[in-house]
Amino acid sequence: MKIFILTFGCKVNQHESQQTANQLLSLGHQVVGQVDEAELVIVNTCTVTQVADKKSRQMIRHVARHHPLAKIIITGCMPENPMTPIDVLSGSEIVLKGELAAYLSTLPSPQLLATSSTSQGRIRRTLLIQTGCDYYCSYCIIPTVRHGRVSFPQNKILHDFKLLVSEGVKEIVLTGINLGTWQEDDRNVSDLVETLLDVNGDFRIRLGSLEPNLVNEKLLALMGDHPRLATHLHVPLQGAANTLLKRMNRRYSLEDYLALCDKVAAAKRPIQLTTDLIIGYPEETDAEFEGALNLIETGLFLDVHAFAYSVRQGTVAASKPQLAPSLVRERMKRILVAIEDAKKKALRAMQGKRATILVETIQEGQATGYTEGYVKVMIEATGITKNRFVEVVFGAPLLIGKEWGLKGTV
Numbered sequence: 037m038k039i040f041i042l043t044f045g046c047k048v049n050q051h052e053s054q055q056t057a058n059q060l061l062s063l064g065h066q067v068v069g070q071v072d073e074a075e076l077v078i079v080n081t082c083t084v085t086q087v088a089d090k091k092s093r094q095m096i097r098h099v100a101r102h103h104p105l106a107k108i109i110i111t112g113c114m115p116e117n118p119m120t121p122i123d124v125l126s127g128s129e130i131v132l133k134g135e136l137a138a139y140l141s142t143l144p145s146p147q148l149l150a151t152s153s154t155s156q157g158r159i160r161r162t163l164l165i166q167t168g169c170d171y172y173c174s175y176c177i178i179p180t181v182r183h184g185r186v187s188f189p190q191n192k193i194l195h196d197f198k199l200l201v202s203e204g205v206k207e208i209v210l211t212g213i214n215l216g217t218w219q220e221d222d223r224n225v226s227d228l229v230e231t232l233l234d235v236n237g238d239f240r241i242r243l244g245s246l247e248p249n250l251v252n253e254k255l256l257a258l259m260g261d262h263p264r265l266a267t268h269l270h271v272p273l274q275g276a277a278n279t280l281l282k283r284m285n286r287r288y289s290l291e292d293y294l295a296l297c298d299k300v301a302a303a304k305r306p307i308q309l310t311t312d313l314i315i316g317y318p319e320e321t322d323a324e325f326e327g328a329l330n331l332i333e334t335g336l337f338l339d340v341h342a343f344a345y346s347v348r349q350g351t352v353a354a355s356k357p358q359l360a361p362s363l364v365r366e367r368m369k370r371i372l373v374a375i376e377d378a379k380k381k382a383l384r385a386m387q388g389k390r391a392t393i394l395v396e397t398i399q400e401g402q403a404t405g406y407t408e409g410y411v412k413v414m415i416e417a418t419g420i421t422k423n424r425f426v427e428v429v430f431g432a433p434l435l436i437g438k439e440w441g442l443k444g445t446v
């Protein structure tokens with residue numbers, strides 16, 4: 037059967053879609069790259085915000101309307117969220133994520149196709165090490181939808197990690213809903229990373245998003261010392277004022293966060309820091325918003341992902357007084373300008389420095405890839421092959437697709 041998988045949301049969903057694709061390939065199905073070719077479409081939904089719900093719903097309707105012959109499976113987070121009703125259109129069916137693997141194993145089995153080693157997905161793969169979160173940030177539905185925390189056993193992670201390395205995957209991104217809470221007996225996420233770094237092979241490890249209170253000294257020391265651990269930390273700040281952080285029920289103060297930034301800056305190798313900010317959180321004051329703008333202008337971050345707050349029913353924040361949408365839009369515009377300016381400034385400051393990119397694409401004589409610090413770089417493709425580490429010297433900033441990066445030379 038020809039199957040197309042559409043994925044919304046976070047790295048966990050992407051990882052789960054990848055696992056679904058692997059299962060389908062091992063059952064002899066064909067995972068196709070175009071929805072037009074598909075007999076079955078799996079929509080792996082996200083419910084992190086109401087905007088996410090809307091996007092998933094729109095896509096389900098679009099597929100149903102334009103591909104009436106394809107059967108649609110709706111899975112992922114939306115069906116798990118009691119606050120998110122789903123219209124089951126004709127030709128579509130809801131399958132809870134815990135039941136998806138069993139459901140797929142009942143699909144009519146075709147001739148086995150040897151496709152599990154396609155080049156797609158061999159450059160960077162995610163490895164899920166834990167799931168669930170019990171932090172209950174005021175704006176987030178995830179703890180309600182993904183109950184409790186589960187850390188996958190180190191033995192299983194190590195086995196899967198070695199498998200990816202043996203398949204030629206060059207960058208493995210450790211991911212989880214709240215990655216830094218991984219634990220086995222008295223071992224935490226930095227101990228796990230240390231164990232994985234001891235595996236033989238040509239790879240690098242990148243870490244997914246880590247909560248500020250969970251970045252420990254050992255992790256920073258590993259990043260400073262170990263060339264196979266990518267020097268990039270994505271640490272979501274969300275609000276740049278203590279009053280805001282308290283209302284969001286975050287587990288740190290702005291001072292704690294800035295103290296962490298000082299430790300990051302003192303690491304042996306330069307570590308690039310990126311973050312998330314929510315703009316327009318209920319009752320966000322002018323001063324709280326200006327705090328975010330000022331922080332961006334300090335140049336602390338290589339990049340900031342700013343999200344306009346959107347109401348998520350079932351969360352504490354949903355019952356609070358909301359800002360006018362026009363004010364949120366205006367603040368978003370200002371913050372996006374500040375982010376772009378800060379990113380270009382940070383990139384300009386890197387000119388002349390060296391880094392290693394993993395080549396991901398080659399098109400029209402140009403190769404692109406990301407550095408260990410997660411800077412996108414474009415170089416001349418002569419003599420360059422995909423899925424290889426290449427040392428580069430940074431040149432001037434340039435727009436690569438929709439993302440600001442750097443020109444590089446080998």
Ligand code: SF4
Nearest residue numbers: 169171172173176178
């Ligand atoms: S840490 Fe907060 S924002 Fe992140 S998943 Fe947990 S509750 Fe949601």
